[in-house]
Amino acid sequence: MKIIKTESYNKMSRTAANILSAQVILKSKSVLGLATGSTPVGMYKQLIEWNRKGDVDFSAVTTFNLDEYVGLPANDSNSYSAFMQNMFFNHININPDNVHIPNGMTERVDEECTGYDRQIVEAGGIDIQVLGIGHNGHIGFNEPGVCFMRDTHLVELSESTKEANARFFNGKATVPSCAITMGMGTIMRAKKIVLLCCGKEKAEILKKTIYGDIDPIIPASVLQLHSDVTVIADGPALSAIE
Numbered sequence: 032m033k034i035i036k037t038e039s040y041n042k043m044s045r046t047a048a049n050i051l052s053a054q055v056i057l058k059s060k061s062v063l064g065l066a067t068g069s070t071p072v073g074m075y076k077q078l079i080e081w082n083r084k085g086d087v088d089f090s091a092v093t094t095f096n097l098d099e100y101v102g103l104p105a106n107d108s109n110s111y112s113a114f115m116q117n118m119f120f121n122h123i124n125i126n127p128d129n130v131h132i133p134n135g136m137t138e139r140v141d142e143e144c145t146g147y148d149r150q151i152v153e154a155g156g157i158d159i160q161v162l163g164i165g166h167n168g169h170i171g172f173n174e175p176g177v178c179f180m181r182d183t184h185l186v187e188l189s190e191s192t193k194e195a196n197a198r199f200f201n202g203k204a205t206v207p208s209c210a211i212t213m214g215m216g217t218i219m220r221a222k223k224i225v226l227l228c229c230g231k232e233k234a235e236i237l238k239k240t241i242y243g244d245i246d247p248i249i250p251a252s253v254l255q256l257h258s259d260v261t262v263i264a265d266g267p268a269l270s271a272i273e
């Protein structure tokens with residue numbers, strides 16, 4: 032794994048945006064794997080700015096998001112679909128037909144999941160997958176104890192993830208209990224992975240991810256087996272390592 036230490040959240044965001052921009056400039060039909068959560072918001076803001084200036088063009092780019100809650104329609108303000116539209120897609124020149132997010136309202140979950148993986152393959156595979164990391168080491172909604180190397184699938188959210196995400200809902204009781212997520216297998220097939228991490232509260236989990244045992248109890252630890260992972264983290268997030 033390559034580790035890039037940045038002096039601030041803004042620098043982390045700008046570095047990640049630089050990597051994605053370079054990818055899209057070098058290959059206009061790039062396939063990007065994208066993440067929700069608070070961590071990548073600054074990266075999206077930077078990319079929006081460069082798109083407006085004409086420095087990066089998303090018109091031929093295809094995207095696949097990591098996950099979506101089950102039971103929330105795309106227009107629900109708490110859905111990841113709404114998050115992505117508000118934070119990124121509504122502000123750039125991407126073709127809406129090229130945007131993919133699991134459909135959390137499907138009645139045929141298995142077909143939705145296998146279809147999602149098939150679409151990724153048909154698009155040529157993910158060139159760069161952007162990841163955040165949960166306090167419990169989850170990636171997407173691959174919670175501790177997951178079977179490594181699964182493809183896109185239905186998951187039940189852990190209590191700690193519901194607690195972490197309750198801030199966006201009216202309390203933990205209203206956080207959906209299930210989600211559709213790319214599995215670690217889907218994620219590991221991405222050609223390149225960029226993991227973003229900031230803040231002291233993620234320091235211990237980042238250390239276990241990078242230097243701990245490869246163990247399903249820390250889903251992110253499987254990233255040690257990928258040949259092209261870049262971790263971009265601020266000083267506090269790296270404070271348990273140095």
Ligand code: PGA
Nearest residue numbers: 068069070163164165171
């Ligand atoms: P965060 O979430 O970016 O809001 O910390 C990351 C995650 O849960 O994957």
